[in-house]
Amino acid sequence: MFVCTNCKKSVEEQGNIGTHHRNHCPFCLFSKHLDMKKPGDRESKCKGDMQPIALAYKKDKEIMLVHECKDCKSISTNRISADDSEERILDIFYTSVRNKQKQKLREIKADLEVLDLVDEDEVKKQLFGI
Ligand SMILES: [Zn+2]
Ligand SMILES: [Zn+2]
Numbered sequence: 001m002f003v004c005t006n007c008k009k010s011v012e013e014q015g016n017i018g019t020h021h022r023n024h025c026p027f028c029l030f031s032k033h034l035d036m037k038k039p040g041d042r043e044s045k046c047k048g049d050m051q052p053i054a055l056a057y058k059k060d061k062e063i064m065l066v067h068e069c070k071d072c073k074s075i076s077t078n079r080i081s082a083d084d085s086e087e088r089i090l091d092i093f094y095t096s097v098r099n100k101q102k103q104k105l106r107e108i109k110a111d112l113e114v115l116d117l118v119d120e121d122e123v124k125k126q127l128f129g130i
Helices: 086-098 101-108 117-128
Strands: 049-057 063-069 075-079
Touching: 049 086, 049 101, 049 117, 063 086, 063 117, 086 101, 086 117
Parallel strands: none
Antiparallel strands: 049 063, 063 075
16 A cells, blocks of 8 residues: 555555556556666656646547656656546546647657547446446
8 A cells, every 4th residue: 555645645556456466556647767767666766746738549549648758857657446526537538638738748758649629429438238
């Protein structure tokens, strides 16, 4: 268990998803910069707070969270867990649209397919099944 440095809630590391380690808080969706090359390697020395700033598609259209480290500004994508707050994810989506994250992230990470307002229906479908 760990205490989220952003919202201060206690988080079960295993969650209800079984095998893979949780890498972000299910309440506020903040993460910590622990991994360097691949998820779970825990090689990073940064340990900065990673803020969820946008949503992006994986190749199969699965929606991923995009995190930006507040300290070193590195960008990473992470799978959404079954018990992540859907409202919070939707919140991040609308904030990213307002902040024009798609345009901003294109300059840093051109291969990232960041979601924009045109993807609103798909986001709601994947989050709420509607
Ligand atoms: Zn949190
Ligand atoms: Zn960092």
